[in-house]
Amino acid sequence: MVKLELREMDAGRVAVLRIENPPVNSVGSAVRVSLDEQLKAALSDASVKAVVLTGTARFFSGGADIREFNTPKAAVRPSLRELIAQIEAAEKPIVAAINGTALGGGLELTLGCHGRVADPTAKLGLPEVKLGVLPGAGGTQRLPRLIGLDAALEIIVGGEPVTAQQALEYGLVDDVDNDPVAKAIELALTIAQGVRAPRRVDHDPMDMPASAAAFDSARKNAERRYRGCIAPLEAIACVEKTLTTKLEEGLEFERDRFQYLVNGDQSKAQRHIFFAERKAAKLPSDEPADVKIRRVGVVGAGTMGGGIAMSLANAGLSVVLMEQSDAALERGWGTIVRNYETSQRRGRFTAEEVEERLARIQRSVDYADFADADLVIEAAFEDMAVKKEIFSRLDAVCRPDAILASNTSRLDIDEIAGVTSRPERVLGMHFFSPANVMRLLEVVKGAQTSNAVLAAVFGLATRIGKVPVLVGVCDGFVGNRMVSHYTREAYFLLEEGATPAQIDGALRRFGMAMGPLQMQDMAGLDISWAARKRQAPTRPAHLRYSKVADRICEMGRFGQKTGSGFYRYEPGSREPIPDPEVHALIEQCAAEAGIVRRDISDEEIVERTIFALVNEAAKIVQDGIAQRPSDIDVVYVAGYGFPMFRGGPMFYADTVGLEHVLNTIQRFHKEHGEFWTPAPLLEELVRSGRRFSDL
Ligand code: NAD
Numbered sequence: 131m132v133k134l135e136l137r138e139m140d141a142g143r144v145a146v147l148r149i150e151n152p153p154v155n156s157v158g159s160a161v162r163v164s165l166d167e168q169l170k171a172a173l174s175d176a177s178v179k180a181v182v183l184t185g186t187a188r189f190f191s192g193g194a195d196i197r198e199f200n201t202p203k204a205a206v207r208p209s210l211r212e213l214i215a216q217i218e219a220a221e222k223p224i225v226a227a228i229n230g231t232a233l234g235g236g237l238e239l240t241l242g243c244h245g246r247v248a249d250p251t252a253k254l255g256l257p258e259v260k261l262g263v264l265p266g267a268g269g270t271q272r273l274p275r276l277i278g279l280d281a282a283l284e285i286i287v288g289g290e291p292v293t294a295q296q297a298l299e300y301g302l303v304d305d306v307d308n309d310p311v312a313k314a315i316e317l318a319l320t321i322a323q324g325v326r327a328p329r330r331v332d333h334d335p336m337d338m339p340a341s342a343a344a345f346d347s348a349r350k351n352a353e354r355r356y357r358g359c360i361a362p363l364e365a366i367a368c369v370e371k372t373l374t375t376k377l378e379e380g381l382e383f384e385r386d387r388f389q390y391l392v393n394g395d396q397s398k399a400q401r402h403i404f405f406a407e408r409k410a411a412k413l414p415s416d417e418p419a420d421v422k423i424r425r426v427g428v429v430g431a432g433t434m435g436g437g438i439a440m441s442l443a444n445a446g447l448s449v450v451l452m453e454q455s456d457a458a459l460e461r462g463w464g465t466i467v468r469n470y471e472t473s474q475r476r477g478r479f480t481a482e483e484v485e486e487r488l489a490r491i492q493r494s495v496d497y498a499d500f501a502d503a504d505l506v507i508e509a510a511f512e513d514m515a516v517k518k519e520i521f522s523r524l525d526a527v528c529r530p531d532a533i534l535a536s537n538t539s540r541l542d543i544d545e546i547a548g549v550t551s552r553p554e555r556v557l558g559m560h561f562f563s564p565a566n567v568m569r570l571l572e573v574v575k576g577a578q579t580s581n582a583v584l585a586a587v588f589g590l591a592t593r594i595g596k597v598p599v600l601v602g603v604c605d606g607f608v609g610n611r612m613v614s615h616y617t618r619e620a621y622f623l624l625e626e627g628a629t630p631a632q633i634d635g636a637l638r639r640f641g642m643a644m645g646p647l648q649m650q651d652m653a654g655l656d657i658s659w660a661a662r663k664r665q666a667p668t669r670p671a672h673l674r675y676s677k678v679a680d681r682i683c684e685m686g687r688f689g690q691k692t693g694s695g696f697y698r699y700e701p702g703s704r705e706p707i708p709d710p711e712v713h714a715l716i717e718q719c720a721a722e723a724g725i726v727r728r729d730i731s732d733e734e735i736v737e738r739t740i741f742a743l744v745n746e747a748a749k750i751v752q753d754g755i756a757q758r759p760s761d762i763d764v765v766y767v768a769g770y771g772f773p774m775f776r777g778g779p780m781f782y783a784d785t786v787g788l789e790h791v792l793n794t795i796q797r798f799h800k801e802h803g804e805f806w807t808p809a810p811l812l813e814e815l816v817r818s819g820r821r822f823s824d825l
Contacts, residue, residue: 131164134171141319142179145172146227146311154192155185157235159206166208166216173220180318181220183243184227184311185236190252193234196261196401199392210235210267211381214242223321223328227314228252228303233291238265241272244321244328246303247314248294254302255291259362261404262397262775266388270368271380275331277301279338283348283369287362304329333377345370358641359400359775361391395785399777402823403767406760406778410599411588414757419586421531424448426590427499427506429520431462434537435509437565440466443490444566445594450503452494454510459493466491469566497527504529505590507559509537512660517541518549525550533583535559540606540661543576553578559587560607561596562769563653570769571596572607597768602755609765611750612779615742617658618805620646621676623735625720627727630696631708636732637739641773646739647696648706649771650679651689655696659683674803678719682712737794744783745795748809751825759822780822792816 133148147168149155157165172181185191198204208216217224217239226232226240228248233255240246248254256265256273264270265286274282277300285292297303307313320326345366352362364387371380391397425448428439439451453459470484479487492499500506506528508520517536524534534556536546547556558574571591575584584600591598601607606614620633624647634645650658659680669675682695689695690704697706720727747762756762763778776782783791792812799806815821 131161132168134168136178137315139315139319141323143177144180144182144315144318145175145178146182146184146315147172148184148186149191150186152186153189154231155189155236156192156195157210157239158195158198159203162206162208162210162213166213169213169216169220173222178222179322180222180315181224182227182311182314182318183217183224183239184314185229185232188230188251189236190226190228190230190232191236191239192231193236193257194267196404199263199401200398210238211385214239214268217242218330220244223318225314225318225321227310228254228294229310231291234258234265234269235267238267238269238272241268241276241331244330245314245317246329247305247307247310247317248297248303249310250294250306250308252294252297252310253291254294254297255289256286257289257291259287259356259359259365260289260400262359262361262394262400263391264361264365264368264384264388266384266392268381268384270365270384271372271377272331273302274369274372275336275377276329279336279341279344279369279372283344283366286365286369287348287352331377335374335376336372338373356774357643358773360394360396361400364391396775399775399781399785402760402777402781403763403774406764407597407768409758410597410761410764411592413581413584413588413600415581415584417581417585419589420580420582421504421533421586423504423533423586423590425450425503425505427452427503427524427528429506429508429524430510431459431466432509433563434561434565435507436462436466436469437563437567438507438509438537438561439491440469440487440566441561441594441596443487447490447594449491450494450499451491452497452499454495456495459495463493497523500524500527500532501529503532505533505535505587507535507537509561512539512541512657514541514545517546521546521556522549525552531555533557533586535587537561539610543574543603544578547576547578554580555583557583557587558601558603558607560601560609562609568769569595569597570609570765571598572601572609572765572769573598574601574603574607576603597764599761599764599768600757601761601765602753604750604753604755608747608750608756608762609769611755612743612746612762612766613770615746615805616739617646617650618676619738619742621678622674622802623730623738624678624716625676625723625725625727626730627720628730628735629708629713629716631706632730632732633735633739634706636735639732640736640740641776643771651695651697651699651706652704654689654691655679655683656688673805674723676719677722678716681715681719685715687712738798740779740782741791741795741798742805743779744791745806745809745812747779748811748815748822751822752809752811759825784821784823788812788816788821 135146137144151161223244225245226243231253256269258265281300294306298306321328348366356362368384371383426442427450428435431453439449442449473479474484543558547553557579560572562568562570588598630647634648637645687694693699698709750756759780763780766772766778767774795808
């Protein structure tokens with residue numbers, strides 16, 4: 131757990147305490163107990179002049195053991211707070227040698243030390259707010275005292291780690307060195323000799339002009355970035371305390387807020403999503419990839435192809451972007467260049483970085499340029515005939531071991547694979563718009579897709595910063611298959627009495643990034659119109675069908691791109707404005723369908739739409755289209771703007787209780803008919819008193 135090693139130096143004996151708790155050196159209860167023992171041994175040994183605290187391999191410490199939260203182990207003494215107080219108060223100098231990543235509680239440990247030296251590769255951060263909690267072992271009180279308010283707010287609220295070099299600039303570490311332990315020993319001994327003063331944080335309130343504006347702007351940023359999450363706001367309140375209270379009182383306040391958060395539903399949901407993402411990355415087979423993906427072809431430079439090419443180029447891959455004509459290619463290229471220019475203006479990339487990225491994308495109108503590609507991703511029109519034509523040409527020009535993928539939103543991957551001579555090397559890679567921003571990647575396994583191909587694509591997904599989720603073939607895979615039910619209920623609710631603004635407002639208040647009708651306006655109403663027309667011949671005639679969306683399209687209103695859809699838009703603005711013309715049309719559709727409009731509550735809007743997602747998701751799990759319920763949560767949080775603080779639709783259903791969900795669905799089934807046939811899996815779970823998280 132924690133090893134003590136004595137080093138004899140000219141200036142005296144130094145105890146090096148090394149945390150050894152693979153894989154990430156988390157400071158769980160056992161490590162705390164061991165560190166306490168070794169620390170006491172080092173401090174009570176009169177021959178030891180100074181102490182150095184370090185970690186092993188790539189980790190100083192990954193922080194508290196999240197799996198121990200809400201368990202008796204979290205209460206095992208000493209607490210991390212008590213350990214840090216002991217370190218801070220020690221008479222002998224204790225210096226942290228940050229040999230690698232120091233996150234959360236790991237970084238907080240170093241903040242109690244009297245000096246800090248980091249390896250050049252070290253990363254230092256306080257990611258707690260991303261898990262719905264806050265740095266609860268003094269981070270919000272000591273970090274601002276050490277590096278000032280602005281930098282501390284950035285690290286605590288942003289949740290992103292900083293590099294060793296940035297940490298040096300902030301004054302978070304005293305030195306950066308290739309041998310941090312040797313340097314820390316040197317620093318500790320100079321402190322012991324009185325040559326240098328220890329860097330203990332001042333316990334008084336911070337002597338800083340109270341900058342209300344800095345806190346206001348931190349709160350505004352947090353509200354925008356973490357929609358509906360309370361942890362970042364609580365963390366800001368803790369930081370604000372440093373201005374008015376002494377350290378001890380601030381620590382008490384922080385402890386209280388941490389306890390409040392760690393016991394709340396939000397942090398449980400956020401921790402669920404954290405683990406769910408890691409689980410989603412696990413494939414059923416551990417067969418390794420059989421091709422290393424370095425060069426990727428992209429067919430189509432439209433909305434998706436352009437974004438996919440950018441994602442790949444950003445991660446250092448070489449890209450061939452192919453279009454059907456020079457004019458289409460130039461149009462797509464122009465959009466990519468403009469997107470990069472915007473990123474550069476916003477300070478995300480430097481001019482050189484933009485240039486490097488653009489240089490990685492080769493433009494082409496010739497299939498022959500795919501001859502040396504390891505993978506080709508097709509992002510052309512959503513039309514089976516077009517896709518089949520493209521895949522047979524790809525099959526002819528690409529290397530036999532090249533992987534061929536389609537970005538189709540709904541079409542049958544097996545039918546596409548069927549036109550090639552290599553169905554085992556064909557799959558779906560369903561990116562989300564904008565593809566260079568959205569993290570989700572649905573990886574669609576066809577009937578014959580090989581495990582080695584899946585492994586190669588999962589590896590690539592991680593390299594380009596995506597969250598891959600394995601899904602099976604069906605209309606719409608996981609995300610879009612569910613969303614059809616969600617939007618269907620939104621359309622029905624319009625006819626029954628709600629307005630677009632009421633539906634979108636209720637779901638935004640629930641925490642969705644945007645409401646379903648706003649989302650439709652953004653994506654373009656013509657796209658789902660085309661899908662509905664395609665499905666029309668096979669739609670059972672006895673089922674209720676809302677004509678609202680079709681009628682809006684018939685008026686030439688395709689959403690934001692035409693300046694009107696479910697809402698109207700002022701030129702150049704994305705702000706949806708309610709439109710009486712649409713309200714009149716909805717009333718007319720309702721009258722034609724013989725529906726008497728009524729008042730609809732926010733609660734009904736949320737239950738009708740969100741439980742429609744849950745019911746379909748349960749069928750998807752049962753059909754084996756998703757590997758596990760938590761994968762569905764990842765799809766919805768990473769790809770569909772579902773609130774992270776509710777943990778995804780399945781976790782949310784578990785939280786409100788599956789019995790309540792099923793009872794409500796049964797009531798809807800009686801009132802609204804067979805769309806609401808309860809999923810057998812949901813019934814089975816309720817019968818056996820289990821939850822989705824038990825599967
Ligand atoms: P888009 O119309 O913006 O772009 C398609 C591009 O493909 C056009 O530039 C077109 O010229 C080009 N193209 C068509 N046939 C071609 C061919 N034979 N060879 C080379 N280029 C060809 O469409 P999009 O929105 O980028 O969608 C592309 C695919 O991605 C579709 O299958 C769509 O269902 C899917 N998709 C779209 C979204 C979205 O939100 N737009 C999200 C996920 C998946």
